[in-house]
Amino acid sequence: MNTEIPGIILMFVAALALAIPLGKYIAKVYTQDKTWLDGIFGPVEKLFYRISGIDPTTEMNWKQHLVVMLTLNMVWFLLGMFVLMNQHWLPLNPDGNPGQSAHLAFNTSISFVVNCNLQHYSGESGVSYLSQLFLMFLQFVSAGIGMAAAAVLFTALKERTTDKLGNFYNFFLKSCTRILLPISLVVAVILVFNGTPMTLHGKDTIISLQGDTVQVSTGPAAAFVAIKHVGTNGGGFFGANAAHPFENPNYLTNITEMIAQLIIPFAIIFALGFFLKRRKFAWITFGVMTIGFLALVIPNIFMEANGNPAIAAMGIDMSSGAMEGKEVRFGAITSAFWSIVTTVISTGSVNSFHDSFMPLSGMNQLLAMMINCFYGGCGVGILNYFIFVILAVFISGLMVGRTPEFMGKKIEAREMKIAMIIALLHPFLILVGTALSTALPAYTSATLNNPGFHGFSEMLYEFTSSAANNGSGFEGLADNTPWWNISTGFVLILSRFLPIIGPIAIAGLLANKKYIPEGGGTLKTDTSTFGLMVLAVILLVAALAFFPALTLGPIAEYFSML
Amino acid sequence: MKNILFQTLKLTLLTLLLFSGIYTLVILFIAQATPGGGKGKKLTQHGITVGYENIGQKFTADRYFNSRPSAVNYNADGSGASNKGPSNAEYLILVKERIDSFLVRNPGISKSEIPVEMVTASGSGLDPDISSSAALIQVKRIAKIRGMNEDKLKSLIIEQKEKSLLGFFGPEKINVLKLNIALDNLN
Incomplete structure (x- = not known):
């Protein structure tokens, strides 16, 4: 009997079942309603505000929100650079790992600040425990930033005319303390009881049963692995990420980590529905995203379960599927499922290695990140989707001859321009980055791990993962070089902040407009017809822009193997 | 500001x-x-620590059940996969060599019995498990070198097989280190 299909169905259904009540809870947190954690975290937050001199009741306009957001991120980035470059003499470095070079520290710090976790180093040898704990801090707060931005969007879409959109500090801190921290605590406890290490001791040396002397890296992993999933960060404590048997010891932890990464991206969609009292819109949104998700994940499951045809031709037993880069305790199907979850929701943690997936499975992983709004990352997924909603409202408004309106606000030229720029930024960064890397073989050709089309895919994947703030990789790429560290570093900055600034600006502009109650002439946005329209826009704008690049990489590789 | x-x-x-x-x-x-x-949970044999339950070990000796190929040679101060693409010609030659040497080391088995995970490297390079079919095709070799009854080894494999979670979720597997400790204890 196949036990992997029930496994992945369980993970999806359980995440959905937990996400609906969590969505309700998130909506309550952002509307400042009473919740059951007030007693524990209320006093802590009050203390934080008092010491920092912050008044959490001061309402901000959209520009003030963005100023606070960017200042926080700048402080974290500089602090990150300092810790990473000086970790060799700072405390908590039992393995004596060296300080990071300036370009690696630049990339690492940026990549954790922007919720990407690209990781051009390996956890065992590239960072001290102090750095790991600091990066873990960034995993909390970067996820908190994305969620706070979503909260600003929710507030702006209320049925009223205002420029007061809540307080950013309040949204941010509550996202961290009321949502991310409690879930992470639960996940970390499950992990630590299943064998994930949580210790400040350094490497252990053992003599194996066969008589080899080996060293075993360990560390405060359980706490880190929990938030890396809950916050859709994805950076591994160890080099092998969630494929490492310490990070993900068994099928139960695999289920736990899978639910942990899916739950907030799911819940945010329902939170929008509860917050704005538009539950139907939330379900349509979830439906559109799920169609997209299934279209990517189902083919991958088949391709990975069938295995590599070039190896099958050698005449061995292929019943386990494509097992290069995969672990026996998860199997090919669970790994294929994970590979699409982690790319659609921008986690980027892996329980198997994408470089060795079948060519078209790799293409689907790329497409998941190129589209980047089927669920999407913590908070930012819904911002990306919002851009496509604005485009769809405008296009369908023109098609049926109605004024383009969304949630009672007119969409005009200024909003459309911002939406178009943000929608085109993503393909621009990916394609220009890949094109430059291809045009500069002196910097890149020696870093590739595979020849031919697959080598091109490695470069395409690196820029796609950076621009989607995903953080997974075709890990064969030797990416700790000045070229990769600096080029992807800049892509990370642009692709994180512009797609937050754009939607917040649109939302701020919309909030300021006159509210028009729904009438006979209003284009209904909570229907399945409109949902399909959004899906069509996503496919036209996102998927087609990448088709030529995909042809040169995974599609060409696929045909070369026939 | x-x-x-x-x-x-x-x-x-x-x-x-x-x-x-x-x-x-x-x-x-x-x-x-x-x-x-x-x-991390450690395992002992005759009171001596021989490793971690979750961290796979290199088993290449004929008298032990062998573990999967590893891109990091089971050195757990690092971890990682081969990251070889599916059409990489050098990689496919390597897989073919692994199949050939598997056949040489395990006389009496046919090529079509070799499970693919025994000739492909794991994701972490530290995979602690193999499937039960991967253990079963090594029985002949181990029985011969240890002078043991094949049926005894087969029942050991059945005994060491870890069921799916609650019987429904995830693959069945065998922890190679535990299997080999139990194997040593049989003699």
Whole structure:
């Protein structure tokens, strides 16, 4: 009997079942309603505000929100650079790992600040425990930033005319303390009881049963692995990420980590529905995203379960599927499922290695990140989707001859321009980055791990993962070089902040407009017809822009193997 | 502006204390109550530690059940996969060589019985498990070199097989280190 299909169905259904009540809870947190954690975290937050001199009741306009957001991120980035470059003499470095070079520290710090976790180093040898704990801090707060931005969007879409959109500090801190921290605590406890290490001791040396002397890296992993999933960060404590048997010891932890990464991206969609009292819109949104998700994940499951045809031709037993880069305790199907979850929701943690997936499975992983709004990352997924909603409202408004309106606000030229720029930024960064890397073989050709089309895919994947703030990789790429560290570093900055600034600006502009109650002439946005329209826009704008690049990489590789 | 800078700086230090400090200490404290005390569960043989339950070991000797190929040679101070693409010609030659040497080392089995996981490298390079079919095709070799009954080895494999979670979720598997400790204890 196949036990992997029930496994992945369980993970999806359980995440959905937990996400609906969590969505309700998130909506309550952002509307400042009473919740059951007030007693524990209320006093802590009050203390934080008092010491920092912050008044959490001061309402901000959209520009003030963005100023606070960017200042926080700048402080974290500089602090990150300092810790990473000086970790060799700072405390908590039992393995004596060296300080990071300036370009690696630049990339690492940026990549954790922007919720990407690209990781051009390996956890065992590239960072001290102090750095790991600091990066873990960034995993909390970067996820908190994305969620706070979503909260600003929710507030702006209320049925009223205002420029007061809540307080950013309040949204941010509550996202961290009321949502991310409690879930992470639960996940970390499950992990630590299943064998994930949580210790400040350094490497252990053992003599194996066969008589080899080996060293075993360990560390405060359980706490880190929990938030890396809950916050859709994805950076591994160890080099092998969630494929490492310490990070993900068994099928139960695999289920736990899978639910942990899916739950907030799911819940945010329902939170929008509860917050704005538009539950139907939330379900349509979830439906559109799920169609997209299934279209990517189902083919991958088949391709990975069938295995590599070039190896099958050698005449061995292929019943386990494509097992290069995969672990026996998860199997090919669970790994294929994970590979699409982690790319659609921008986690980027892996329980198997994408470089060795079948060519078209790799293409689907790329497409998941190129589209980047089927669920999407913590908070930012819904911002990306919002851009496509604005485009769809405008296009369908023109098609049926109605004024383009969304949630009672007119969409005009200024909003459309911002939406178009943000929608085109993503393909621009990916394609220009890949094109430059291809045009500069002196910097890149020696870093590739595979020849031919697959080598091109490695470069395409690196820029796609950076621009989607995903953080997974075709890990064969030797990416700790000045070229990769600096080029992807800049892509990370642009692709994180512009797609937050754009939607917040649109939302701020919309909030300021006159509210028009729904009438006979209003284009209904909570229907399945409109949902399909959004899906069509996503496919036209996102998927087609990448088709030529995909042809040169995974599609060409696929045909070369026939 | 200066005001915002001070606010963000102070809030950063306080949240740093909460998320890097207190959160870490809480989990560290809870870890003390787990088997292994947060340091990972170790296995012993005749009172001597021979490794971690979760960390796979290199088993290449004929008298042991062999583990999967590893891109990091089972050195657990690092971890990782081969990252070879599916159409990479050099990689496919390597797989073919692994199949050939598997056949040489395990006389009496046919090529079509070799499970693909025994000739492909794992994701972590530290995969602690193999499938039961991967263990079963090694029985002939081990029985011969240890002078043991094949049926005894087969029942050992059945005994060591770990069922799916609740019988429904995830693949069945065998922990190679545990299997080999039990194998040594049989003699």
